[in-house]
Amino acid sequence: MIIIKVPATTANIGPGYDSQGMALKLYNVFKFTEEKSSIEENNLIYKSFKYFYTRNNISVPEVKIEVNGDVPLSRGLGSSATCIVAGLMAANEMSKLKLDKKEILKYATEIEGHPDNVAPAIYGGHITSIVNEDVFFSRREVSDNYKFYLLIPDFELQTKVAREVVKTEVKLSDAVSNIARATLVSDALSSGDFKLLKGAAKDLLHEPYRKKLISDYPIFEKICKLNSAVMFISGAGPSLLVIAEKENSKIEQALKNSGEKKAVWKALKLEVSNEGATIL
Amino acid sequence: MIIIKVPATTANIGPGYDSQGMALKLYNVFKFTEEKSSIEENNLIYKSFKYFYTRNNISVPEVKIEVNGDVPLSRGLGSSATCIVAGLMAANEMSKLKLDKKEILKYATEIEGHPDNVAPAIYGGHITSIVNEDVFFSRREVSDNYKFYLLIPDFELQTKVAREVVKTEVKLSDAVSNIARATLVSDALSSGDFKLLKGAAKDLLHEPYRKKLISDYPIFEKICKLNSAVMFISGAGPSLLVIAEKENSKIEQALKNSGEKKAVWKALKLEVSNEGATIL
Numbered sequence: 209m210i211i212i213k214v215p216a217t218t219a220n221i222g223p224g225y226d227s228q229g230m231a232l233k234l235y236n237v238f239k240f241t242e243e244k245s246s247i248e249e250n251n252l253i254y255k256s257f258k259y260f261y262t263r264n265n266i267s268v269p270e271v272k273i274e275v276n277g278d279v280p281l282s283r284g285l286g287s288s289a290t291c292i293v294a295g296l297m298a299a300n301e302m303s304k305l306k307l308d309k310k311e312i313l314k315y316a317t318e319i320e321g322h323p324d325n326v327a328p329a330i331y332g333g334h335i336t337s338i339v340n341e342d343v344f345f346s347r348r349e350v351s352d353n354y355k356f357y358l359l360i361p362d363f364e365l366q367t368k369v370a371r372e373v374v375k376t377e378v379k380l381s382d383a384v385s386n387i388a389r390a391t392l393v394s395d396a397l398s399s400g401d402f403k404l405l406k407g408a409a410k411d412l413l414h415e416p417y418r419k420k421l422i423s424d425y426p427i428f429e430k431i432c433k434l435n436s437a438v439m440f441i442s443g444a445g446p447s448l449l450v451i452a453e454k455e456n457s458k459i460e461q462a463l464k465n466s467g468e469k470k471a472v473w474k475a476l477k478l479e480v481s482n483e484g485a486t487i488l
Numbered sequence: 489m490i491i492i493k494v495p496a497t498t499a500n501i502g503p504g505y506d507s508q509g510m511a512l513k514l515y516n517v518f519k520f521t522e523e524k525s526s527i528e529e530n531n532l533i534y535k536s537f538k539y540f541y542t543r544n545n546i547s548v549p550e551v552k553i554e555v556n557g558d559v560p561l562s563r564g565l566g567s568s569a570t571c572i573v574a575g576l577m578a579a580n581e582m583s584k585l586k587l588d589k590k591e592i593l594k595y596a597t598e599i600e601g602h603p604d605n606v607a608p609a610i611y612g613g614h615i616t617s618i619v620n621e622d623v624f625f626s627r628r629e630v631s632d633n634y635k636f637y638l639l640i641p642d643f644e645l646q647t648k649v650a651r652e653v654v655k656t657e658v659k660l661s662d663a664v665s666n667i668a669r670a671t672l673v674s675d676a677l678s679s680g681d682f683k684l685l686k687g688a689a690k691d692l693l694h695e696p697y698r699k700k701l702i703s704d705y706p707i708f709e710k711i712c713k714l715n716s717a718v719m720f721i722s723g724a725g726p727s728l729l730v731i732a733e734k735e736n737s738k739i740e741q742a743l744k745n746s747g748e749k750k751a752v753w754k755a756l757k758l759e760v761s762n763e764g765a766t767i768l
Contacts, residue, residue: 224671336672391671
């Protein structure tokens with residue numbers, strides 16, 4: 209029996225659109241048992257499990273999969289990535305092939321299409337990545353000068369819909385703004401320089417369009433502005449990621465006091481997971 | 489008498505278009521003497537010197553300026569930035585105002601229009617920067633795992649011309665590629681991971697257009713490819729920046745053997761200047 213814990217991930221982080229992601233201490237736990245079971249062929253965990261075997265020309269064993277966890281579906285928190293990573297890592301264990309994490313990342317990227325969520329889900333911390341034949345990435349740990357909140361609504365947003373609103377042609381000046389800010393956000397997250405994070409925290413390529421799909425966005429934007437916090441849309445949304453300095457004593461209450469929205473939005477205080485996916 | 493040494497800077501560094509720059513140990517040296525002289529009003533050094541006084545509402549003293557140095561003009565090596573930084577720093581000394589470097593950077597950015605060259609010229613090392621009311625930047629030292637060559641041709645390229653060939657609307661996918669790669673190049677420069685640098689070293693926003701203005705570009709591109717080096721257009725060109733691993737024993741000779749081009753191109757081996765502008 210193999211038990212694997214895989215963290216939720218928040219991708220984009222504003223200007224790091226389609227290239228950055230960070231693992232959070234919010235987990236799905238997967239149990240794989242080598243026994244006969246009735247499993248749907250298009251279950252993403254099983255598909256990923258099977259992918260590993262097929263990719264290595266080994267026959268797929270019988271497997272029973274159980275999932276328990278706190279990562280909600282279709283909220284921009286990388287729930288699919290947890291399934292892919294769990295399926296691959298379980299197969300890696302069960303097959304005794306013991307390939308290294310780099311190979312798991314490669315397979316996971318082949319399945320997911322991009323490494324933004326699967327890379328931090330596997331390695332933990334904050335990761336910038338690109339696919340250029342191979343997957344290239346840089347992993348950095350996040351400073352403990354910050355605290356993080358996830359605002360998770362009770363409604364879903366399909367990534368497909370959130371992708372469609374983004375423009376496929378952009379202004380060069382907007383691209384340049386994101387290029388500079390993405391690096392600065394990455395540097396600020398690892399150095400703990402909140403002033404830099406705040407100065408760099410502005411995306412011009414996806415958030416201006418996606419925020420229109422999240423009707424309460426302006427409420428939380430205002431709360432963050434008034435309480436020295438920065439806010440990003442987590443992945444394709446609709447969850448929101450709020451980052452404040454550790455010593456900020458106002459933001460938590462302000463988020464929790466968001467009036468009539470309390471029934472719709474849950475505010476979770478979370479830490480960054482520097483470990484990534486773990487076999488228990 | 490004030491003597492100031494200001495380093496050349498190489499901006500962009502491929503995907504870090506209009507946002508990254510690095511200081512190199514190639515200097516202009518400026519001597520400022522408080523005496524009457526005939527100086528042109530539109531001399532950039534004097535304009536910057538004067539700017540400092542005007543900005544602080546102090547009357548401008550008489551000054552004589554002498555320049556000596558190795559930073560060639562209009563080659564994409566930040567020669568204008570050396571003039572601006574020298575003028576401001578000399579005024580800062582002469583006026584006894586002794587503002588800190590952050591203020592000098594602010595003034596220099598006001599004069600130059602962007603901080604890409606002036607920031608590393610002032611602080612040294614590798615800098616990513618953005619103007620958002622204030623100038624925000626992140627400075628990192630460059631790993632000593634690398635060696636750098638500047639290929640400097642005997643012809644000039646006006647920044648204005650090099651700016652005009654760049655498209656003002658770009659594909660989102662190209663922007664995303666640069667966003668990821670800019671951060672990875674910055675991380676690879678500081679970590680010394682040459683494999684990552686190589687994987688990330690590709691610009692899609694300016695080099696595809698500007699390289700057409702540099703007729704020998706393909707020759708050096710091929711030399712770099714065959715000898716495990718990466719190449720970027722320095723600033724707006726026409727100089728080229730070549731980066732290889734310190735232990736690379738082939739690249740230097742390969743660059744110097746570039747046949748009939750030897751009369752046109754000079755290959756300079758340089759180190760990164762981590763000190764930036766210095767008052768001697």
